[in-house]
Amino acid sequence: MKSKTFSPGGMHIPDHKDLTKNLPIEDMKPGKDLLFPLTQHIGVPSEAIVKKNDIVKIGQVIAKAKGNFSTNIHSSVSGVVKDIKEYPHSIEGLSMAIHIENDFKDEWCEEIKQPNITTLTQKELAKIIQDSGIVGMGGAQFPTHIKLQPPSNVKVDTLVINGAECEPYLTCDHRIMLEKTDEIIDGINIVSSVIPFDRVLIGVENNKMDAVEAINQYVQKHKTTVNIQAIPLEKKYPQGAEKNLIQALTGRIVPIGKLPFEVGCIVQNVATLKAISHAVRMGTPMIDRVLTATGDCLKEPKNIRVRLGTLLSDVVGYCGGFVKEPKELVFGGPMMGINQRSQDVPVLKGTSGIIFLSELEDLNEGSCIRCGRCIENCPMGLMPYRIVELTKNKKYQETERYFSTSCIECGLCTYNCPSRIPVLNYIRTSKSEVIRLRRKS
Amino acid sequence: MSRYVITASPHIRNKVNTVFLMNTVSISLLPAAMGGIFIFGWKNTLPVILVSIVSAILSEGLLQKMLKMPLTWFDGSAALTGFLLALTCPPGIPIWLPVVGTIFAIFSKQVFGGLGQNPFNPALIGRAFMVLSFPVYMTSWMKPFSMVTSSTPLALYAENGGMKSVLAFFQGNVPAMYKSMFLGIRGGSIGEVFIPGLLLGLVVLLLTKTIKWQIPVSYLGTVFLLSWLFGMDPVFSILSGGVMFGAFFMATDYVTSPMLPKNQLIYGFGCGLLNVLIRVFANMPEGTTFAILLMNVVTPILDRKIKKPVGYIVDGAK
Numbered sequence: 001m002k003s004k005t006f007s008p009g010g011m012h013i014p015d016h017k018d019l020t021k022n023l024p025i026e027d028m029k030p031g032k033d034l035l036f037p038l039t040q041h042i043g044v045p046s047e048a049i050v051k052k053n054d055i056v057k058i059g060q061v062i063a064k065a066k067g068n069f070s071t072n073i074h075s076s077v078s079g080v081v082k083d084i085k086e087y088p089h090s091i092e093g094l095s096m097a098i099h100i101e102n103d104f105k106d107e108w109c110e111e112i113k114q115p116n117i118t119t120l121t122q123k124e125l126a127k128i129i130q131d132s133g134i135v136g137m138g139g140a141q142f143p144t145h146i147k148l149q150p151p152s153n154v155k156v157d158t159l160v161i162n163g164a165e166c167e168p169y170l171t172c173d174h175r176i177m178l179e180k181t182d183e184i185i186d187g188i189n190i191v192s193s194v195i196p197f198d199r200v201l202i203g204v205e206n207n208k209m210d211a212v213e214a215i216n217q218y219v220q221k222h223k224t225t226v227n228i229q230a231i232p233l234e235k236k237y238p239q240g241a242e243k244n245l246i247q248a249l250t251g252r253i254v255p256i257g258k259l260p261f262e263v264g265c266i267v268q269n270v271a272t273l274k275a276i277s278h279a280v281r282m283g284t285p286m287i288d289r290v291l292t293a294t295g296d297c298l299k300e301p302k303n304i305r306v307r308l309g310t311l312l313s314d315v316v317g318y319c320g321g322f323v324k325e326p327k328e329l330v331f332g333g334p335m336m337g338i339n340q341r342s343q344d345v346p347v348l349k350g351t352s353g354i355i356f357l358s359e360l361e362d363l364n365e366g367s368c369i370r371c372g373r374c375i376e377n378c379p380m381g382l383m384p385y386r387i388v389e390l391t392k393n394k395k396y397q398e399t400e401r402y403f404s405t406s407c408i409e410c411g412l413c414t415y416n417c418p419s420r421i422p423v424l425n426y427i428r429t430s431k432s433e434v435i436r437l438r439r440k441s
Numbered sequence: 442m443s444r445y446v447i448t449a450s451p452h453i454r455n456k457v458n459t460v461f462l463m464n465t466v467s468i469s470l471l472p473a474a475m476g477g478i479f480i481f482g483w484k485n486t487l488p489v490i491l492v493s494i495v496s497a498i499l500s501e502g503l504l505q506k507m508l509k510m511p512l513t514w515f516d517g518s519a520a521l522t523g524f525l526l527a528l529t530c531p532p533g534i535p536i537w538l539p540v541v542g543t544i545f546a547i548f549s550k551q552v553f554g555g556l557g558q559n560p561f562n563p564a565l566i567g568r569a570f571m572v573l574s575f576p577v578y579m580t581s582w583m584k585p586f587s588m589v590t591s592s593t594p595l596a597l598y599a600e601n602g603g604m605k606s607v608l609a610f611f612q613g614n615v616p617a618m619y620k621s622m623f624l625g626i627r628g629g630s631i632g633e634v635f636i637p638g639l640l641l642g643l644v645v646l647l648l649t650k651t652i653k654w655q656i657p658v659s660y661l662g663t664v665f666l667l668s669w670l671f672g673m674d675p676v677f678s679i680l681s682g683g684v685m686f687g688a689f690f691m692a693t694d695y696v697t698s699p700m701l702p703k704n705q706l707i708y709g710f711g712c713g714l715l716n717v718l719i720r721v722f723a724n725m726p727e728g729t730t731f732a733i734l735l736m737n738v739v740t741p742i743l744d745r746k747i748k749k750p751v752g753y754i755v756d757g758a759k
């Protein structure tokens with residue numbers, strides 16, 4: 001099968017996936033202290049419903065969703081609430097978090113029972129997903145139940161599943177597709193039982209052909225009511241970006257400023273589908289996730305299932321410590337991930353990778369030599385260097401003529417700039433200024 | 442516990458940086474340069490090249506010091522300017538001439554704010570300055586493999602009445618003329634004569650994705666077709682003078698050429714058109730330098746075009 005892709009732009013980046021791609025997922029036992037930030041999704045922070053010294057069990061709700069754009073948070077261990085206060089947070093810097101001390105008894109909350117579900121409505125499924133605290137596990141942490149409730153005036157016909165894993169270093173989705181094929185397909189069946197899709201397309205970069213085969217063989221063996229197909233994609237970053245993935249798989253182009261619904265698609269990550277399967281079949285909420293701990297500094301890079309809330313220092317210990325002093329610590333992939341200041345931060349729902357890098361990127365900004373590389377590789381077809389020029393001259397509003405707000409922040413422009421101009425930083429500035437000015441008027 | 446550095450994403454960079462790109466171009470010039478050194482003798486060529494490179498680097502450093510700009514004299518761009526300029530000089534010119542030329546070239550870049558801001562290709566501005574100020578030196582050509590001055594085929598063509606005199610020079614043997622033109626057994630600038638070297642350099646530039654094919658192809662293609670339309674020998678036209686050198690190494694300069702591939706095709710066409718027109722209508726055998734400099738002026742106009750992004754919808758269509 002010929003690999004599909006999007007155009008224009010995009011490029012292959014040295015992926016360093018060999019470090020972990022053949023390592024089966026290991027189960028890591030949780031440590032003594034765990035932190036549960038109240039912000040683990042885009043939207044309103046959840047509301048803590050436990051107090052200091054409360055005893056909690058695995059799967060127990062410790063923070064409740066506040067409004068529709070919010071989700072529940074569950075304890076991933078049994079133990080006692082030590083404190084609820086501001087702790088370091090990977091994305092927010094500081095955030096309210098619940099500190100739980102593990103009692104190592106691993107007792108499950110009694111309320112968690114295998115539900116007896118035969119048929120579900122769209123509403124019921126959305127409720128289960130929200131109550132189970134499921135958010136997009138690819139990194140964006142967008143509440144999944146919202147994505148699964150398309151507005152009534154649009155016709156959605158395709159479920160697009162992101163198994164591209166185009167970020168360098170990360171291999172957790174690859175391993176999930178290989179080892180948990182059944183759970184992913186089950187998740188798909190559940191979702192398509194409430195939304196009548198014509199087809200389900202799973203996009204996988206062709207450096208994971210084993211995953212493509214595993215899925216397609218599984219689907220052939222187990223008849224599914226909906227038509228499911230894994231499709232190889234070219235190794236080209238950012239193949240997994242929502243709009244690019246839709247284009248690669250369906251040929252449809254999401255118009256500027258619009259959502260995938262507009263072209264009849266819903267996009268979900270493979271790990272998210274696995275979580276949906278767990279929630280519906282076994283009633284287990286989101287208490288753990290698979291992530292890739294890697295980088296040139298870790299002694300033993302691994303794919304591991306980690307309880308949410310686990311501190312990074314525990315993960316480092318589990319991976320045998322360091323062979324090199326890390327300079328930089330990234331949550332997520334190296335292209336779009338977020339730096340962490342220390343190892344005192346916990347694993348979150350969207351933490352797909354923890355990467356320890358010994359080399360800091362070259363930050364010596366030179367002047368633009370007008371090489372055109374940023375234009376050539378931009379997956380949104382923008383002219384990043386112009387946005388930089390205008391932003392430097394504080395002409396923020398003019399950057400809109402160059403569609404600065406369409407930037408998906410994939411980072412390729414900065415990655416490629418031979419003059420080491422942090423192109424994306426300038427674009428971020430212009431975007432937030434444009435939005436600020438829009439609000440004002 | 443240790444504290445790690447915080448930067449905004451992305452956290453990795455492509456290894457290719459400005460220094461790498463500049464040096465790649467310099468390396469791709471080596472085959473043509475070595476051809477010239479072999480053909481005209483090292484004594485007439487090597488000093489010109491070395492002095493030119495050194496003086497370009499020093500001028501850049503000094504000017505940046507004086508203008509209180511950040512020092513970037515070792516980023517490979519000044520060295521490249523010096524190298525390019527030397528290769529467009531006739532062999533055996535007095536050694537002070539490239540010094541003057543490079544100072545002017547670097548000056549023309551720094552007054553506009555340095556690398557990236559200069560509207561004109563520095564090496565070509567330097568060369569234009571030399572041609573206009575010291576025409577005698579810049580047009581006294583040396584015969585290959587000897588020290589006697591001669592004329593270039595193009596000069597023969599322009600001054601003595603066309604192809605006949607060129608062919609007379611080769612005793613009427615057309616294949617022999619092509620062969621010697623191709624191998625660089627002719628009068629000309631140091632770097633422009635050895636065509637196999639230039640082609641090899643182009644291959645290096647294309648394979649390393651340093652430049653795109655659009656400018657060289659549309660430039661040479663235009664020269665070929667137009668010369669043919671004007672009744673000239675098209676093969677002779679692209680082999681003679683500095684057309685290939687200019688199309689591969691001068692017109693492709695990032696700073697002074699357009700960025701979008703479509704505009705690059707237009708730009709290459711413009712260079713070719715002007716080049717032929719200068720050859721045909723102006724009283725100048727060579728046209729490459731001024732053709733490209735004129736097109737440098739057009740670049741900002743071409744670059745004004747705004748590219749439509751993915752998912753763009755024409756107003757009112759939806």
Ligand code: SF4
Pocket residue numbers: 374377378379380381382384406407408409410411412413414423424427
């Ligand atoms: S970060 Fe934005 S501007 Fe830069 S390449 Fe990606 S989409 Fe284009």
Ligand code: SF4
Pocket residue numbers: 367368369370371372373374375384385388413416417418419420421423
């Ligand atoms: S990649 Fe950097 S140097 Fe090249 S055009 Fe873009 S901003 Fe300028």
